Amino acid sequence: MTQNVLILPGDGIGPEIVTEAVKVLETAKQKFNLDIELDNALVGGSAYDEFGTPLPEVTMQKAEKADAILLGAVGGPKWDELEDRDLRPEKGLLGLRSGLELFGNLRPAILYPQLADASSLKPEVVSGLDILIVRELTGGIYFGKPRGIRTIEGGPKDGEREGYNTYVYSESEIRRIAKVAFESAQKRGKKLCSVDKANVLEVTVLWREIMNEVAKDYPDVELSHMYVDNAAMQLVRAPKQFDVMVTGNMFGDILSDAAAMLTGSIGMLPSASLDKNNKGMYEPCHGSAPDIAGQGIANPLATILSAAMMLRYSLNESAAADAIEKAVSDVLDQGLRTADIYSDGMSKVSTAEMGAAVVAALENLSA
Incomplete structure (x- = not known):
C-alpha cells in the first residue's frame, strides 16, 4: 500500500x-x-x-x-x-x-567518530557519545494557559506590564511520554534518566511520582532522577554517563540543543516527533x-x-x-x-x- x-x-x-x-x-x-x-x-x-x-x-x-x-x-x-x-x-x-x-x-545526540575533533569538548569526553533525549512536546509551559502580557492594577507595581505563563502537566501526559522513554531505553542500554526540578516546581514533583510509578512496568530499565541544572552541568562534564533522558517540553528544548553541540554541530542531528501510533x-x-x-x-x-x-x-x-x-x-x-x-x-x-x-x-x- x-x-x-x-x-x-x-x-x-x-x-x-x-x-x-x-x-x-x-x-x-x-x-x-x-x-x-x-x-x-x-x-x-x-x-x-x-x-x-x-x-x-x-x-x-x-x-x-x-x-x-x-x-x-x-x-x-x-x-x-x-x-x-x-x-x-x-x-x-x-x-x-x-x-x-x-x-x-526523539532527539538523538550521536557523535560520528569522523567528527570527534569538531566538538568543543576533549575527544576523550565525547568519543563514542550516543544519547537519546525524549522530550514531551505538546504540554508544559509552551502550551499552558493562562498566558499573556497584562498591566498590573494596584499595589506598588501599579501600571507595570507583567508577562506570565503557566507550567502544567496532567498525569496522562506524563504517563504517555514515560512509556515512550522506557520503551526506547529497553531498545538501547536500559538506562533512563528523568530530568525535572522537583525541588522547586510542584508540576515536576508530580512528574517524578509518575515516572516512579511507570518504572514498575519496566523492571529491566534502571531509572534515575536528576535536577535540570545538574543535568545541564553533567552533559558538559561527563555526557557518556547518559543513555536515554526524558524530560518536559522546556527543559527538553534546552538540554537537547546543549547535547547537540557536544557532537560538534547541531547541523548533524535529526529528530522525530511521534503520535501514539508512530506517525511522525x-x-x-x-x-x-x-x-x-x-x-x-x-x-x-x-x-x-x-x-x-x-x-x-x-x-x-x-x-x-x-x-x-x-x-x-x-x-x-x-x-x-x-x-x-x-x-x-x-x-x-x-x-x-x-x-x-x-x-x-x-x-x-x-x-
Missing part, C-alpha cells in the same frame, strides 16, 4: 536542506522499491506570506492524511515584528504538533538559520538523517534507513565537510555538493 509523505520546506535554509533530503529519498525509493509518494505544502513564514496564516487549512488537511511528514525549519526576522503572535511562523509548527498530537520528541513529523534539530539562507553553505545532513528516521519509525523501511545512515558515514569518511563541521585537511563543500555526495554513496551501496 502506498505511503504518503508530506514535504514542508519551511523558511530560511529549510528549502535548501529539504531539497537535498528529497533527492536522497528519491534515490532510496528507486533503490529499495519503496511504495511512497511525496507531496508538498507551506508552513511557517512562507505560508503566512502566501495565505496570511502560518498554518493554512490545506497544509493541515494534507498533514492529517499523510503517513509521515518531513519538515525543514520555520521562522526568521522577517516575521518577528508581527504584532499578532498567532501569525508568527513558530505558531504553525506548534499547531502541527498539537493538532496531530505529536507528543513524543521529522525535522533537523537546528533552526531556520536565516543569516546563511540562500548562500548554499547549510549542512543538509541532519535533514537527510531525519528522512532516515522517518523511514525507520513511521514507514517501517529499516533497510533503506540503514543505507542512508551508512551513506552519510561514508561521505564523512571521504573527508567532505560543510562549513559548520569543517576542519583543516578536510574538503569544504556546499549544501548541494554534500547532498549529491550522499546520493552517490547511497547508489554505490549494495542493496
